[in-house]
Amino acid sequence: xxxPSTFKSLNAGGSKAEPKPHKPCLLLAAIDMIAAGEAxxxxxxxxxxxxxxxxxxGGGRIAWSQRLxxxxxxxxxxxxxxxxxxxxxxxxxxxHLGSDGFWRPRGASGEQLHKPPRRSDEGAYAEIDAGLxxxxxxxxxxxxxxxxxxxxxxxSKTDEVWAxxxxxxxxxxxxxxxxxxxxxxxxxxxxxxxxxxxYGQDVRTAAFRDAVVPAYDFACxxxxxxxxxxxxxxxxxxxxxxxxxxxxxDPRNGIALCPNHxxxxxxxxxxxxxxxxxxxxxxxxxxxxxxxxxLELKDAKILGPASGWERFAPxxxxxxxxxxxxx
Numbered sequence: 319x320x321x322p323s324t325f326k327s328l329n330a331g332g333s334k335a336e337p338k339p340h341k342p343c344l345l346l347a348a349i350d351m352i353a354a355g356e357a358x359x360x361x362x363x364x365x366x367x368x369x370x371x372x373x374x375x376g377g378g379r380i381a382w383s384q385r386l387x388x389x390x391x392x393x394x395x396x397x398x399x400x401x402x403x404x405x406x407x408x409x410x411x412x413x414h415l416g417s418d419g420f421w422r423p424r425g426a427s428g429e430q431l432h433k434p435p436r437r438s439d440e441g442a443y444a445e446i447d448a449g450l451x452x453x454x455x456x457x458x459x460x461x462x463x464x465x466x467x468x469x470x471x472x473x474s475k476t477d478e479v480w481a482x483x484x485x486x487x488x489x490x491x492x493x494x495x496x497x498x499x500x501x502x503x504x505x506x507x508x509x510x511x512x513x514x515x516x517y518g519q520d521v522r523t524a525a526f527r528d529a530v531v532p533a534y535d536f537a538c539x540x541x542x543x544x545x546x547x548x549x550x551x552x553x554x555x556x557x558x559x560x561x562x563x564x565x566x567x568d569p570r571n572g573i574a575l576c577p578n579h580x581x582x583x584x585x586x587x588x589x590x591x592x593x594x595x596x597x598x599x600x601x602x603x604x605x606x607x608x609x610x611x612x613l614e615l616k617d618a619k620i621l622g623p624a625s626g627w628e629r630f631a632p633x634x635x636x637x638x639x640x641x642x643x644x645x
Contacts, residue, residue, distance in 0.1 A: 319419065319420060319447065319449060319450075321420065321449070321450050321453055321463060321466075322462050322463055322465075322466040323466075324418065324419065324420065325342075325345065325463055325466040325467050325470070326466050326470045328341050328342065328415075328418055329341075329414070329417050329418060330342065330471065332402070336399065336402070337471055338402075338404065339393075339394060339397045339398060339399075339404060339471060339472070340394070340404075340407065340408070340410055340411040341411040341414070341415055341418075342393075342467045342468075342470075342471040342472070343390050343393040343394045343397065343411070344386075344390050344408055344411040344412060344415065345411075345415070345463075345467055346389075346393050346464065346467055346468075346479075346483070347386055347389035347390040347392075347393060347408075348380045348386065348444075348446075349454050349460060349463060349464060350389050350483075350486040350487070350490065351380060351385065351386060351389065352378065352380075352451065352454045352455065353454065353455075353460060353486075353487060353490060354486075354487075354490030354491070354493070354494065355490075355494060356381075356385060356490075357378050357379060357380050357381070357451075378445070378446050378448075378451040379443040379444070379445060379446075380443060380444040380446060381442075381443045382412060382435050382439060382440075382441075382442035382443055382444070384536070384546065384549075384551070385532075386408070386412075387408045387437075387548045387549040388549045388550060389486065390406070390408040390411075390549065391406055391408070391548075391549035391550070392482060392486070393479065393482060394406045394408075396472075396475055396478050396479055396482060397471075397472045397475050397478075397479065406548075406549065408548065408549065409434035409435050409436070409437075409548075410434055412434065412435060412444060413431060413433065413434035413435065414434075415444070416431075420446060420447045420450050421444050421445075421446055422444060422445040422446075423435070423442070423443075423444050424442065424443055424444070424445055425439070425441070425442055426439075426440065426441025426442060426443075427441075437548050464483060468480065468483075485520060485521060485524065488517060488521045488525075489520075489521045489524035489525040489528065490525075490528075492513070492514060492517055492521060492522065492525035493524075493525040493528045493529050495510050495513060495514070496510065496514065496525055496526065496529040496567055496568065496569055497529055497569065498510065499568045499569065499570065500569075500570065500629040500630065501629075507568070511565065511566060511567070511568070514567045515565050522561075522567055525567065526555050526557075526567045526569070526572060527554075527555040529555075529567075529569040529572070529630075530555035530556075530569050530572040530573070530574055530630070531551065531553050531554070531555050531574050532627075533569060533574070533623040533624065533627040533630040534553065534573070534574035534621070534622075534623055534624060534627075535623075535624035535627075536551045536552075536553050536574070537553060537574065537621065537624075538552075538553055538574060538575050538576035538579055538621070539573050539574055539575060539590070539620055539621045539622065540575055540576070540579040540588070540590075540596060540615055540618075540620075540621070541576060541578075541579060541615075542621050543576045552576055552577065553574045553575065553576060554574065554575055554576070554577060554580050555572050555573075555574060556572060556573050556574070556575050556580050556583060556584070557571060557572055558571050558572065558573060558590070558632060558633075558636035558637060558639065558640045559571055559635075559636050559639045559640070566636075568633070569630045570630055570631065570632055570633040570636065571632070571633060571636045572632070573590060573620075573632055582612055583640070586599060586643045586644055586645055587599045587601070587602060587612055587644075587645075588612055588615055588644075589637075589640045589641040589643060589644050590620045590632065590637055590640060590641070591637055591638075591640075591641040592634045592637045592638050592641070594619065594620050594622070594637075595617050595618060595619055595620060596615040596616065596617065596618045596619075596620060597616065597641050597644055598612055598613055598615055598616045598644070599644045599645040600644070600645060601645040620632075
C-alpha cells in the first residue's frame with residue numbers, strides 16, 4: 319500500500335474543499351505515539367487470523383488511551399473550524415478509520431469493534447499494518463506521511479501544525495530520556511540533565527509533565543483527587559526544587575499535585591518531607607477555613623507513584639529542600 323497516497327485520500331467526511339479534521343488529527347497523534355515509542359509491536363492478532371485477515375497485516379497497536387486522546391486534542395485545537403462547530407470526538411475517527419484499509423479497531427480481547435469506543439473501554443486498540451508501522455519508524459518516511467496529512471487537510475495551518483509536530487517530537491524524545499534517570503549513574507544523570515537544559519521551556523515543560531503525572535496515575539499526591547476528561551486531566555507536574563534553582567527536570571525532583579495544593583506548596587504553606595509525610599507551615603491559622611483544609615494534611619502520608627512506577631518516588635534531597643522552605 320502506498321501510505322502517503324492513501325493518507326491523502328482518506329474518507330474524512332465534510333466537503334472536498336473543507337474536509338473534517340478528525341481522521342488526520344488522530345493519525346498525526348498516532349504517528350507521534352509511535353515516534354515516541356508509545357505503541358506496541360506485535361504479530362497479527364488471533365482474532366485477525368480467525369477472521370481471514372492478512373497474516374502480515376497487523377504490525378502494531380495504538381492503544382485507545384488518555385495519551386492518544388490528549389495528543390489528538392492538541393492537533394484538533396489548532397485546526398478546528400469554529401464556523402462548522404467541529405467537536406473533539408476522537409472515538410469517531412478511531413472507529414471510522416477502519417474503513418481506510420490500514421487501521422483495524424479492536425476490543426481488549428482482539429475482537430473487531432462494531433461501534434466507537436467509550437472512554438471507559440480500557441484495552442481497546444487499533445491494529446495497524448506492519449508496513450505502516452515500519453514507515454512511521456523511519457524518520458524520512460514519517461515526515462512524508464505527516465506532510466501528506468498536513469498539506470492535504472490543513473493547507474491554511476501548515477506552520478502551526480508543523481510547529482506542534484516539532485514540539486511533540488522533541489518533548490517525546492526528552493520524556494524518554496528523563497524516564498531513564500532512575501537507572502543511570504551520576505555521570506549519566508548529569509548528561510541527561512544537560513541535554514534537558516538545552517531545550518526550550520515549552521519542550522521541557524511538556525516532557526516533565528509527561529514523565530511525572532502518569533507516574534502518579536494522574537492523581538494528586540496530597541489529596542488523591544483524580545479528575546480526567548477524554549483528553550485532559552487536573553493533576554499538574556510540580557518541581558520540588560524549582561527549575562530556576564537546580565535546573566533539574568529529573569522526575570524524582572517532581573510530584574503530581576492538584577492546582578490547589580500546587581499553589582500552596584509553591585507558596586511554602588505545605589511541603590512533602592523526607593519522612594514521606596506532609597508538613598504544614600506554622601503561619602497557617604486554624605481559624606481560617608482555607609487554612610484548616612491545609613492543616614488537615616499535617617502528618618498525612620504522601621501518596622506516592624502508582625504500582626510499577628515506584629522508582630520515580632521523590633528524592634530525599636528534593637524533599638528536604640522543599641520542607642526546609644516552610645514558614
